[in-house]
Amino acid sequence: MEKIFDIVIVGGSIIGSSIAIKLHQAGFLIKLIEMKTPCRFINNQIPDFKVLALNNTSIQFLREINVWQKIEKKFYTKFKYIETWKDPFFPIYFCSEILNKSKLGVIIENYRLYQELLNVISSKKINAQYNTYLKNICYLPSENLWKIHYDNEKTIFSRMIIGSDGQNSWIRKKSGIPYLSFQYNQACMLIIVKLKVNNKDTVWQSLDPTGPKALLPLYENWALLIWYDNPNYLYELQKMPNQKIEKKIIENFPKKLGPIHLYKHKVVPLKFLYGYQYVQQGLALVGDALHTIHPLAGQGANLGFRDIKILSDLLISVKSEKYTWNHISILKKYEKKCRLYNTIMQFGIDTFRLLFSHDSILTENICNPIFNVAESSKILKKILIKYASGIF
Ligand SMILES: Cc1cc2nc3c(=O)[nH]c(=O)nc-3n(C[C@H](O)[C@H](O)[C@H](O)COP(=O)(O)OP(=O)(O)OC[C@H]3O[C@@H](n4cnc5c(N)ncnc54)[C@H](O)[C@@H]3O)c2cc1C
Structure with missing residues (x-):
């Protein structure tokens, strides 16, 4: 029989790569599948368009997986204040001191973070396969395993799949998870x-x-x-x-x-996407695959990091339960912990946007x-x- 992995992670951008590192560190047998060839670091003269404002919680997660420490300090800015207004005479200021912190977060180009994630993946010899296309996934209830076909009829088996494959998630569509989406x-x-x-x-x-x-x-x-x-x-x-x-x-x-x-x-x-369901037997969605939000509050990746922190902590805590850790009743705990927070954030941002767009x-x-x-x-x-x- 082909190799059996504990977890196959589909989608190896910042969210998928980060959870792959965390779960590998915790001793899970991981395979990461990404359809694109990773672009290598080019120290551009002009900054890239894809920029992220990451909050302290996301940075803490990246520290835990020993990635943040490797990023050159000169390429990110720490911000202490957020200032917003409808009428310049009535601005709101948010200052990090309200949380007794020296900063509210950092601003960094996505590719600089991605580069360090790739370096850690290769230095830890995590099983990551790029330029790879999934053909089919099929759950085998009697064996409690997923059968995964990719590329030229290659087959692997896994106890769990994590879909971190972004807003057009193939895993979400294939698993029939219902969602609401509009432009x-x-x-x-x-x-x-x-x-x-x-x-x-x-x-x-x-x-x-x-x-x-x-x-x-x-x-x-x-x-x-x-x-x-x-x-x-x-x-x-x-x-x-x-x-x-x-x-x-x-x-x-x-x-x-x-x-x-x-x-x-x-x-x-800009696209909105809201997944009604986070998990199935042996399957969980994270990041933009589950919720794609309006970027006005700079929260999309932060929500993704929160998802993977909660999901990985849960999986690590039940890892010793040999045959049941991928059971839907356990994975539902992840959904329960994330759904309300994500929903309030997603719909809160849109209400705010609509209220102030007149x-x-x-x-x-x-x-x-x-x-x-x-x-x-x-x-x-x-x-x-x-x-x-x-x-x-
Ligand atoms: C203009 C703009 C500004 C933003 N600013 C911020 C900000 O300031 N702060 C913030 O937190 N967020 C921000 N965001 C949101 C943030 O960029 C996203 O939430 C985040 O990048 C999503 O990461 P992800 O890994 O979930 O998905 P993605 O980055 O979309 O990654 C999905 C990965 O899956 C791969 N994939 C897709 N299908 C398959 C398949 N079938 N097989 C294998 N691999 C597959 C893709 O190639 C890709 O690498 C912004 C978004 C926009 C549009």
Whole structure:
């Protein structure tokens, strides 16, 4: 009979790679299957578009698996403040001191983190197979095993499958897990700029009726600007020469941005996805495969890290129960611990987005008082920031 793995992880991006390392360290026999060939590190002169704001809980997980320690400090920025407003006269400031921390999180290009994950995977000799396409998966109840076919009729068996294969998850579709999904009528333009003055400890976002405008400070004087707006408008905008786009940015972004030099830009469509079910017998979904959220609060990867922390801790705690650790009744505990938190985050962000995406007298009468109350209430701020930091 072919080799039997404890867990096959499908999708080897940041979330899949991280849980593979954690479970390998705990002694599970792992195989990681990724359909793309991993792109190797290129120390780009210009920062990459895919940038993540990671909270302290995600960083702690990456420390536990000995990855965070390996990332060069000069390539990430620690932010201490988040500032957001609908009306610049009613801003809310969140400061890390409210949590007695020196920072709220860090901003890092996705590929720098991914690179270190790949290095750890190869140095620990974790069984990772890239450029590999799954053909079929089939659960064999009598043996309590998954039979997995990939590439040219290769077959392996596994006690469990973890689907970390992103928003178009093949595992989610194949296992018949129901989900709700739609395309937002909003897209975002990611813009890499150099700033004259880079206030690296502050992330800010202005909630304009056509969509938020945000700044994420990067290393040196680099920054990522995110311009959310109507997709048609943004696709038209991106056809313009850089000089014109730069002018439009100056006109549309808050004055506090200051002078910029635009280096590159790209429009990204935005999708919502909500999985109704997290697990099946011997199968669990994590990360974007389960919940793809609007990026305005920078929470997508943080939710994924929270999922894998809870799932891996659970699996490690039941590992000694030889034949039952992959049982649905155990995996349901993971679903129970994550579902409410993820649901509140996902729908909370959308409610917030909808509430602030209008410019009527009604919203003015609601939004400004909300901001006023939130700004003056230390308790409310603490609850919100604890939630965004994954502390609950
Ligand atoms: C504009 C924007 C800004 C964002 N900013 C932030 C932020 O500031 N903070 C934050 O926390 N999050 C942010 N996010 C969200 C974050 O990028 C995602 O939540 C995160 O990258 C999801 O990781 P993942 O590993 O779950 O999925 P993915 O990164 O999508 O990885 C899925 C992997 O599975 C592989 N795969 C797919 N199908 C198969 C298959 N059949 N077989 C094998 N492999 C397969 C893919 O090749 C891929 O490598 C942002 C998102 C966007 C769009």
